[in-house]
Amino acid sequence: xxxxxxxxxxxxxxxxxxxxxxxxxxxxxxxxxxxxxxxxxxxxxxxxxxxxxxxxxxxxxxxxxxxxxxxxxxxxxxxxxxxxxxxxxxxxxxxxxxxxxxxxxxxxxxxxxxxxxxxxxxxxx
Amino acid sequence: xxxxxxxxxxxxxxxxxxxxxxxxxxxxxxxxxxxxxxxxxxxxxxxxxxxxxxxxxxxxxxxxxxxxxxxxxxxxxxxxxxxxxxxxxxxxxxxxxxxxxxxxxxxxxxxxxxxxxxxxxxxxxxxxxxxxxxxxxxxxxxxxxxxxxxxxxxxxxxxxxxxxxxxxxxxxxxxxxxxxxxxxxxxxxxxxxxxxxxxxxxxxxxxxxxxxxxxxxxxxxxxxxxxxxxxxxxxxxxxxxxxxxxxxxxxxxxxxxxxxxxxxxxxxxxxxxxxxxxxxxxxxxxxxxxxxxxxxxxxxxxxxxxxxxxxxxxxxxxxxxxxxxxxxxxxxxxxxxxxxxxxxxxxxxxxxxxxxxxxxxxxxxxxxxxxxxxxxxxxxxxxxxxxxxxxxxxxxxxxxxxxxxxxxxxxxxxxxxxxxxxxxx
Numbered sequence: 001x002x003x004x005x006x007x008x009x010x011x012x013x014x015x016x017x018x019x020x021x022x023x024x025x026x027x028x029x030x031x032x033x034x035x036x037x038x039x040x041x042x043x044x045x046x047x048x049x050x051x052x053x054x055x056x057x058x059x060x061x062x063x064x065x066x067x068x069x070x071x072x073x074x075x076x077x078x079x080x081x082x083x084x085x086x087x088x089x090x091x092x093x094x095x096x097x098x099x100x101x102x103x104x105x106x107x108x109x110x111x112x113x114x115x116x117x118x119x120x121x122x123x124x125x
Numbered sequence: 126x127x128x129x130x131x132x133x134x135x136x137x138x139x140x141x142x143x144x145x146x147x148x149x150x151x152x153x154x155x156x157x158x159x160x161x162x163x164x165x166x167x168x169x170x171x172x173x174x175x176x177x178x179x180x181x182x183x184x185x186x187x188x189x190x191x192x193x194x195x196x197x198x199x200x201x202x203x204x205x206x207x208x209x210x211x212x213x214x215x216x217x218x219x220x221x222x223x224x225x226x227x228x229x230x231x232x233x234x235x236x237x238x239x240x241x242x243x244x245x246x247x248x249x250x251x252x253x254x255x256x257x258x259x260x261x262x263x264x265x266x267x268x269x270x271x272x273x274x275x276x277x278x279x280x281x282x283x284x285x286x287x288x289x290x291x292x293x294x295x296x297x298x299x300x301x302x303x304x305x306x307x308x309x310x311x312x313x314x315x316x317x318x319x320x321x322x323x324x325x326x327x328x329x330x331x332x333x334x335x336x337x338x339x340x341x342x343x344x345x346x347x348x349x350x351x352x353x354x355x356x357x358x359x360x361x362x363x364x365x366x367x368x369x370x371x372x373x374x375x376x377x378x379x380x381x382x383x384x385x386x387x388x389x390x391x392x393x394x395x396x397x398x399x400x401x402x403x404x405x406x407x408x409x410x411x412x413x414x415x416x417x418x419x420x421x422x423x424x425x426x427x428x429x430x431x432x433x434x435x436x437x438x439x440x441x442x443x444x445x446x447x448x449x450x451x452x453x454x455x456x457x458x459x460x461x462x463x464x465x466x467x468x469x470x471x472x473x474x475x476x477x478x479x480x481x482x483x484x485x486x487x488x489x490x491x492x493x494x495x496x497x498x499x500x501x502x503x504x505x506x507x508x509x510x511x512x513x514x515x516x517x518x519x520x521x522x523x524x525x526x527x528x529x530x531x532x533x534x535x536x537x538x539x540x541x542x543x544x545x546x547x548x549x550x
Contacts, residue, residue: 011268013297017275084267104271107278
């Protein structure tokens with residue numbers, strides 16, 4: 001079964017790169033650029049994994065995370081947060097994020113983390 | 126006025142330096158040798174008249190024994206001892222100043238330097254933590270960098286990349302490199318532009334406005350309010366600061382309309398700086414009176430305003446009452462007690478941590494308003510007038526903000542101080 005990843009990122013070029021990486025790896029990627037639209041998407045088409053930017057316009061990443069955790073349908077969905085600052089990590093951890101990736105991240109790192117969170121094996125050497 | 130005990134030690138040192146006997150000096154000064162002995166051992170205070178005779182008897186300038194010129198130095202060292210913990214022999218500070226004026230001066234200047242550096246550290250720390258411009262600039266840089274890194278890696282690591290995707294990623298790379306360059310340039314410009322500003326601390330539009338008002342002595346005359354000060358406001362660096370300054374002037378103009386300069390000054394002279402009494406006299410809001418009082422040079426009042434969130438929206442400092450540059454102030458400020466119960470005055474005598482024995486009388490008051498009527502939210506605003514105080518009685522110990530507060534046992538502390546551990550009392 002194809003894994004479904006919901007990517008919530010307002011930077012279009014970062015989103016495009018991540019989307020390319022995950023799609024090429026066989027995943028299905030939905031994309032939202034702000035929190036409210038992302039929550040609607042998450043209800044309509046529940047993802048297997050959420051990649052969530054910390055600094056979003058309107059609702060912050062932490063507010064989106066809190067909404068996801070408050071909804072029984074998405075309470076257990078693994079969430080990876082993309083943060084710009086090291087100290088955001090602690091805050092995100094307290095808010096219920098499962099993994100963190102500090103910008104600027106490497107493609108190999110993010111792909112490995114996503115695979116691990118989805119329980120998928122790594123690439124064959 | 127009796128001179129202080131420190132003078133006795135100095136007197137003895139000077140007499141011995143001149144090679145004079147106690148009995149001879151006492152005789153020349155017209156006092157008994159036993160009395161001079163008590164004076165020299167700091168067991169009797171001595172009047173200026175006797176001191177003058179003793180100075181003449183020893184053959185020295187009387188001013189060399191004066192204590193007044195060292196009073197400021199003594200006070201500085203007492204403050205240093207209060208900040209530095211309990212290691213110093215505070216009870217002997219006058220003796221120290223008198224015996225070693227050079228060392229005492231050096232210590233006082235080092236203490237002043239240390240205070241200035243702490244303020245600079247605080248400003249830089251706050252700037253890094255709270256400055257919205259810096260935060261936005263860094264976020265922009267990191268976002269651009271993240272996009273560049275991810276895109277460049279795809280291009281470098283995907284030899285069979287479809288031509289259309291390759292073209293798209295090349296375009297993205299170009300866009301992000303332009304953003305990166307612009308972001309770096311803006312960041313450098315931002316830091317450069319602020320290097321020369323006092324204490325390198327001005328970072329927000331509110332501070333820009335306060336700096337402008339400070340330059341005017343915190344005073345805008347009623348005649349100037351009528352002109353609107355458009356030219357001066359136009360000279361402020363940021364549009365946000367110009368907007369805030371315009372709003373400040375508009376509100377000050379409205380206050381002046383209700384509390385005209387001459388009648389207000391007359392009422393102030395008659396009643397004193399009592400915001401409620403003055404408000405009653407002019408049928409004005411106490412907040413307007415407090416803002417007006419802060420502009421009166423004869424009152425020497427500091428003023429802070431905050432909104433319903435407790436965020437300080439205006440800061441006019443008072444001597445010995447440092448105000449936080451960013452973030453929340455000390456939660457023990459009566460300002461916040463007033464914010465929690467509008468229309469009820471809160472008055473207190475307070476002592477600011479790290480400021481020696483200096484006290485202030487503060488008067489706080491909060492009001493609510495509903496600019497959108499019953500269907501809109503209730504907005505709160507609180508003000509705290511900070512007045513000099515020489516009175517006695519119990520005081521409320523407060524700080525500026527937790528980050529720079531030396532109160533070690535404060536029940537309201539919300540974060541550790543950035544000051545060295547030895548400074549925390």
